[in-house]
Every structure is written in structure tokens, then in C-alpha cells.
Amino acid sequence: MQPSATIRESLNTPVAGRYDVIVVGGGASGTVAAIAAARSGARTLLVERGGCLGGAATANLVAQWVAFFHGETRVVGGIPFELAERVQAAGGSDGFHRYVMGEAAGTPFPLRVLPFNPETVKWVLDGAVNEAGVEVLLHTTFARTLLQDGSIAGVTVETVQGRLAFLAPVVVDASGDALVCASAGVPAKNDGGERQPCTLSFRLSNVDVARFRAVPSEQRRALVLDGLRRGELFWESLSFVSTPGGTDAICLMSRIQDVDALDARDATRAEQEGRRQIASIVGFLRREIPGFENAVLADVAERVGVRETRRIEGRYTLSEEDIMQARGFEDAIALGAGPMDRHQPGGTGIRLYAPPEPFEIPLRALLPVEVEGLLVCGRTLSATREAMAGARHMATSMAMGQAVGTLGAIAAASGRRPSAVPAAEVQQRLEEAHALFRRAQIASPGQTA
Ligand SMILES: Cc1cc2nc3c(=O)[nH]c(=O)nc-3n(C[C@H](O)[C@H](O)[C@H](O)COP(=O)(O)OP(=O)(O)OC[C@H]3O[C@@H](n4cnc5c(N)ncnc54)[C@H](O)[C@@H]3O)c2cc1C
Structure with a gap:
């Protein structure tokens, strides 16, 4: 602005x-x-x-x-x-x-992390x-x-x-x-x-995480590429963190481009575009991804994540x-x-x-x-x-x-x-x-x- x-x-x-x-x-x-x-x-x-x-x-x-x-x-x-x-x-x-990290992306990267x-x-x-x-x-x-x-x-x-x-x-x-x-x-x-894209995260409940993890990685990548082709996914990842209990997936799957998070109008657009993407991603996951069939949208982050x-x-x-x-x-x-x-x-x-x-x-x-x-x-x-x-x-x-x-x-x-x-x-x-x-x-x- x-x-x-x-x-x-x-x-x-x-x-x-x-x-x-x-x-x-x-x-x-x-x-x-x-x-x-x-x-x-x-x-x-x-x-x-x-x-x-x-x-x-x-x-x-x-x-x-x-x-x-x-x-x-x-x-x-x-x-x-x-x-x-x-x-x-x-x-x-x-x-x-x-x-x-970047699982289902071209350059997956194994890490030791503390999920919470x-x-x-x-x-x-x-x-x-x-x-x-x-x-x-x-x-x-x-x-x-x-x-x-x-x-x-x-x-x-x-x-x-x-x-x-x-x-x-x-x-x-x-x-x-x-x-x-x-x-x-x-x-x-x-x-x-030039800036890295932003991501609005969301939490799904009622996910069968074990069933998802059993899907071979080549198959996951094929599913992701299909979702991208159809415009229902936004980046090459099915990236999510599972909290204790193994039935929740906290998903970092939206990707909001060209945002200057220090510009008031851009920051507003980022939140709205993030929610639009989440509606599409949740539909895709429930329809196409094993383990997500009965997933319920439980939460959307309070604010968009800025890298x-x-x-x-x-x-x-x-x-x-x-x-x-x-x-x-x-x-x-x-x-x-x-x-x-x-x-x-x-x-x-x-x-x-x-x-x-x-x-x-x-x-x-x-x-x-x-x-x-x-x-x-x-x-x-x-x-x-x-x-x-x-x-x-x-x-x-x-x-x-x-x-x-x-x-x-x-x-x-x-x-x-x-x-x-x-x-x-x-x-x-x-x-x-x-x-x-x-x-x-x-x-x-x-x-x-
Ligand atoms: C989508 C995404 C995914 C990421 N994935 C990972 C990951 O998996 N693991 C990992 O370790 N890192 C990850 N990162 C990177 C990491 O989260 C950040 O780089 C890190 O949090 C930076 O720490 P910080 O203290 O600088 O900023 P933050 O943790 O963002 O803290 C900044 C704080 O300042 C507050 N603040 C801002 N403006 C004001 C104001 N005007 N007045 C008062 N308070 C204010 C904010 O509310 C916030 O609490 C990710 C980042 C993003 C955006």
C-alpha cells in the first residue's frame, strides 16, 4: 500500500x-x-x-x-x-x-525434529x-x-x-x-x-495417519503431481505433522505467492487466498489420499506463516x-x-x-x-x-x-x-x-x- x-x-x-x-x-x-x-x-x-x-x-x-x-x-x-x-x-x-521435509517433492530431506x-x-x-x-x-x-x-x-x-x-x-x-x-x-x-511464498497451515482431525504412511512414496508423489495438474494442490508436498495420538494432521500444504507481508493489503490477500487454497486441498485429500477419507477440518492457523x-x-x-x-x-x-x-x-x-x-x-x-x-x-x-x-x-x-x-x-x-x-x-x-x-x-x- x-x-x-x-x-x-x-x-x-x-x-x-x-x-x-x-x-x-x-x-x-x-x-x-x-x-x-x-x-x-x-x-x-x-x-x-x-x-x-x-x-x-x-x-x-x-x-x-x-x-x-x-x-x-x-x-x-x-x-x-x-x-x-x-x-x-x-x-x-x-x-x-x-x-x-519436502516429502513427495523432488528433493526430499530426512531430518530429526520435535513434533508437538x-x-x-x-x-x-x-x-x-x-x-x-x-x-x-x-x-x-x-x-x-x-x-x-x-x-x-x-x-x-x-x-x-x-x-x-x-x-x-x-x-x-x-x-x-x-x-x-x-x-x-x-x-x-x-x-x-523476491520472497519465499507464505503458507497458511491447518489441522485435520480423524486422520488415519498409519494408513497414509503405508502409501509408497512414488505413489504419493504421483498423487501430488496429479493434484497440482488439476489445480487442487499448490505445491509439491503432502507435508504434515502428526501430533501425539496419531489421529491429527497439521498440514503445511498451501502456498501463497508474491506476498509482501509488510504491505497491509498483501497481508490481507494472503489470509484470504490461504483459506481458498485450504478449501481446495481439504477436498482433494478427503477424495484422493488414503487415510484422509474421514478427515475433519478442526482448525486454521490464527495467521498466515511468513518465511x-x-x-x-x-x-x-x-x-x-x-x-x-x-x-x-x-x-x-x-x-x-x-x-x-x-x-x-x-x-x-x-x-x-x-x-x-x-x-x-x-x-x-x-x-x-x-x-x-x-x-x-x-x-x-x-x-x-x-x-x-x-x-x-x-x-x-x-x-x-x-x-x-x-x-x-x-x-x-x-x-x-x-x-x-x-x-x-x-x-x-x-x-x-x-x-x-x-x-x-x-x-x-x-x-x-
Ligand atoms: C510456513 C512455515 C513453515 C515453517 N516450517 C518450519 C518447521 O517445520 N520447523 C522450524 O523449526 N521452522 C520452520 N519455519 C521457520 C520458523 O518458523 C521461523 O523462521 C521462526 O519461527 C523464526 O523465529 P522468530 O522468533 O524470528 O519469529 P516468530 O517465531 O515468527 O516470532 C515473531 C513473533 O513476533 C510477534 N510480533 C510480530 N509483530 C509484532 C508487533 N508489532 N508487536 C508485538 N509482537 C509482534 C509475532 O506475533 C510472533 O509471535 C517455518 C516457517 C513458516 C512460515
């Missing part, structure tokens, strides 16, 4: 609180950032626009955490792994499973943030970044009480869209506007070469596992390939240029498009969150700018919290959970 004019608004915004660290966005990375900051002693506020924490995992029904493992080797520990264990203990997951019931994740995260002492505000939408002399001073947000201001020397932008960074004037990388919007300009840009050549970094603070998965913009395929080894993510990729006191985590890290495709998975995003939450708390407690805190201080704290961030920390390949 291109506005045609501007009006001037004059606001007197009440200051509703002062904190050490404010985290904007309670998704994969932001929830962990807030827990890490609070556990490190920071007075921490977490603001989330939705009615629950978890981000893509809950609001988008992306019901499996990917990238805890590279092959059979676990590469993410600390708070993210603790949360994975808590979800299992709460009965929300049967544990890590093998899963074929998103509803359980919601209350496990509520418990974890409350225990850590994080103040959480749900239904609270970030509005503007407050700056003073080029440094972060806080944020304004929109709530049911109206517009409020919260002040802090450190703000973590975990919005997935780099909203705080954009408002602060941090430049974003622009690759000519990419902004990537910030940071103090280092993680590249595909860094990942594929397994480059080591002095300031490594998280380990990624991939895969690098690029959903074809404009097409029906997916390109999947594996980093040869777990890859290190440097702290500098989470420090925006120009603005002090601002940190990022999750899919908006400073990376090339390809590197972002390998680093955006939720376990990796959570690991980045633990690093910046820890850094934010150290900086606020010592009155230093985050960029003045040596990476070694953050690494020491991360090590004490059992986080994994260097390849050298990983035991011999083959280690499992």
Missing part, C-alpha cells in the same frame, strides 16, 4: 514502566531471549501482539521444532532444549522423530516465562522505537488501554519483521523484492559460503544445523540442501549497524537470503534468542553498550547455561539427545 499523503499527529503517551531489557515479539527467539535476560537478573518485559507465546509454533501451527540436530548430533542446548524437554514432560510431544501439539507449547511457555520473572504483555503491538542520541531509549506499543511507552536501555527485536530496527532507521537488505520479510544490516553478514565452508567465528554464540530450504518463489518446488557440518553464527550478525542498545534474533538476523534460509529454523532462532537475552542483561547490569561487551563474556554465561555455540563443544558426531 502506497500512502498518498501524511497527517501530523500529536501524542502524549503515558510511560507505563522502566525495564533493563524489553523484548518485542514472543515467538521462538523472543520468548527464549526474555527468559535468558530475566534469568540473568534483568527486569524484563516481553510484548507480543497475539494472545499466546510461541510465534510460528503456535499462531502459525508450525508444529515441529527443526534444527536441534545436525544429522544425529545435537547442536542446540540451553533454554531451547530445556523447553523441548518440558513440552515432552507435559505430554505435548512423543519426542524427537525422523521426518522427511501447539496447544501444549502455549502453556509450557507461559509457565517458563512466569517462573523466570518475565513481565509479559499479550495483545500488545509494537508501535515505535524511542531513540535518544542515536541509542535505544524504549518503545511505544498499542494495547487495549491505548498507546503506552516503556523505557529500557536494551531492546531486543524478535518481531520476525525487524519492526523495531526499521522504526529506528536500521537499513534492511533488499534483494529485489521472509526483512533481514537487517548488521555488523557481520552471515553468508552461504560461511555455512557451506563451516567457517569458525571468535564471537560464535549459536549453532545452526539447516537444512537450507528455499521454497521456489513463483513455483511449486522446494530446494533443500544440507550444511556439511553444524555452522557457527557470530554475535555481530545480531548487532544492527548504527543504533546502540538494539539487538536482533531469529529470522531477521544479518544474513544473505541463502544463509537466512539455513538459520531461520526455530531451534536456531531460539539459540540466538538465548544469546542476545544474555547479552542484553549483561549490558544493562554493567551500564555498558551491548557492542562494548566482549563476546567472551556472553560465551562464558552461555556455557554455564549449557548452551551450545561452537563446533568444538559438540561431542563426536553421532551424539544423540
Whole structure:
């Protein structure tokens, strides 16, 4: 949407609180950032626009955490792994499973993932943030970044009480869209506007998952290609996650093209087109796919899943070469596992390939240029498009969150700018919290959970 004019608004915004660290966005990375900051002693506020924490995992029904493992080797520990264990203990997951990403696509890819019931994740995260002492505000939408002399001073947000201001020397932008960074004037990388497609997920009940799994993969692929030819399916996949119980299928099968999720009209079109596709897909599955004959549509995600919007300009840009050549970094603070998965913009395929080894993510990729006191985590890290495709998975995003939450708390407690805190201080704290961030920390390949 291109506005045609501007009006001037004059606001007197009440200051509703002062904190050490404010985290904007309670998704994969932001929830962990807030827990890490609070556990490190920071007075921490977490603001989330939705009615629950978890981000893509809950609001988008992306019901499996990917990238805890590279092959059979676990590469993410600390708070993210603790949360994975808590979800299992709460009965929300049967544990890590093998899963074929892009199953029925041209390049299927086997992975070890943690599938879960998103509803359980919601209350496990509520418990974890409350225990850590994080103040959480749900239904609270970030509005503007407050700056003073080029440094972060806080944020304004929109709530049911109206517009409020919260002040802090450190703000973590975990919005997935780099909203705080954009408002602060941090430049974003622009690759000519090409973006991966969006997906609106849905949940089917009364599915005979075992019967479906027994269908040979060549037959599944033939069925998918037939559905695509007839215009009833939208990408080369029958991709779904089955929650504990084995009678539900959470399906990631819609594919909505040419969406700029930062454009209000496009974002609306994406939701409506997603629902149109779901109506078609559900009909196809019930008619054509063994195991889905009696399926019932139980739920559609609260909002469409967006794979990419902004990537910030940071103090280092993680590249595909860094990942594929397994480059080591002095300031490594998280380990990624991939895969690098690029959903074809404009097409029906997916390109999947594996980093040869777990890859290190440097702290500098989470420090925006120009603005002090601002940190990022999750899919908006400073990376090339390809590197972002390998680093955006939720376990990796959570690991980045633990690093910046820890850094934010150290900086606020010592009155230093985050960029003045040596990476070694953050690494020491991360090590004490059992986080994994260097390849050298990983035991011999083959280690499992
Ligand atoms: C369709 C799809 C399928 C995927 N499949 C997988 C998969 O199988 N496994 C996997 O591990 N990863 C998968 N991913 C990738 C992964 O989900 C994301 O890359 C990851 O969640 C990024 O974490 P994040 O913290 O940056 O963002 P998110 O988890 O999206 O969290 C961002 C949070 O910020 C909040 N927010 C946004 N704007 C505001 C605002 N103005 N004010 C307050 N809060 C705000 C949002 O509501 C959200 O809770 C998938 C992604 C998509 C879209």
C-alpha cells in the first residue's frame, strides 16, 4: 500500500514502566531471549501482539521444532532444549522423530525434529516465562522505537488501554519483521523484492495417519503431481505433522505467492487466498489420499506463516559460503544445523540442501549497524537470503534468542553498550547455561539427545 499523503499527529503517551531489557515479539527467539535476560537478573518485559507465546509454533501451527540436530548430533542446548524437554514432560510431544521435509517433492530431506501439539507449547511457555520473572504483555503491538542520541531509549506499543511507552536501555527485536530496527532507521537488505511464498497451515482431525504412511512414496508423489495438474494442490508436498495420538494432521500444504507481508493489503490477500487454497486441498485429500477419507477440518492457523520479510544490516553478514565452508567465528554464540530450504518463489518446488557440518553464527550478525542498545534474533538476523534460509529454523532462532537475552542483561547490569561487551563474556554465561555455540563443544558426531 502506497500512502498518498501524511497527517501530523500529536501524542502524549503515558510511560507505563522502566525495564533493563524489553523484548518485542514472543515467538521462538523472543520468548527464549526474555527468559535468558530475566534469568540473568534483568527486569524484563516481553510484548507480543497475539494472545499466546510461541510465534510460528503456535499462531502459525508450525508444529515441529527443526534444527536441534545436525544429522544425529545435537547442536542446540540451553533454554531451547530445556523447553523441548518440558513440552515432552507435559505430554505435548512423543519426542524427537525422523521426518522427511519436502516429502513427495523432488528433493526430499530426512531430518530429526520435535513434533508437538501447539496447544501444549502455549502453556509450557507461559509457565517458563512466569517462573523466570518475565513481565509479559499479550495483545500488545509494537508501535515505535524511542531513540535518544542515536541509542535505544524504549518503545511505544498499542494495547487495549491505548498507546503506552516503556523505557529500557536494551531492546531486543524478535518481531520476525525487524519492526523495531526499521522504526529506528536500521537499513534492511533488499534483494529485489523476491520472497519465499507464505503458507497458511491447518489441522485435520480423524486422520488415519498409519494408513497414509503405508502409501509408497512414488505413489504419493504421483498423487501430488496429479493434484497440482488439476489445480487442487499448490505445491509439491503432502507435508504434515502428526501430533501425539496419531489421529491429527497439521498440514503445511498451501502456498501463497508474491506476498509482501509488510504491505497491509498483501497481508490481507494472503489470509484470504490461504483459506481458498485450504478449501481446495481439504477436498482433494478427503477424495484422493488414503487415510484422509474421514478427515475433519478442526482448525486454521490464527495467521498466515511468513518465511521472509526483512533481514537487517548488521555488523557481520552471515553468508552461504560461511555455512557451506563451516567457517569458525571468535564471537560464535549459536549453532545452526539447516537444512537450507528455499521454497521456489513463483513455483511449486522446494530446494533443500544440507550444511556439511553444524555452522557457527557470530554475535555481530545480531548487532544492527548504527543504533546502540538494539539487538536482533531469529529470522531477521544479518544474513544473505541463502544463509537466512539455513538459520531461520526455530531451534536456531531460539539459540540466538538465548544469546542476545544474555547479552542484553549483561549490558544493562554493567551500564555498558551491548557492542562494548566482549563476546567472551556472553560465551562464558552461555556455557554455564549449557548452551551450545561452537563446533568444538559438540561431542563426536553421532551424539544423540
Ligand atoms: C510456513 C512455515 C513453515 C515453517 N516450517 C518450519 C518447521 O517445520 N520447523 C522450524 O523449526 N521452522 C520452520 N519455519 C521457520 C520458523 O518458523 C521461523 O523462521 C521462526 O519461527 C523464526 O523465529 P522468530 O522468533 O524470528 O519469529 P516468530 O517465531 O515468527 O516470532 C515473531 C513473533 O513476533 C510477534 N510480533 C510480530 N509483530 C509484532 C508487533 N508489532 N508487536 C508485538 N509482537 C509482534 C509475532 O506475533 C510472533 O509471535 C517455518 C516457517 C513458516 C512460515
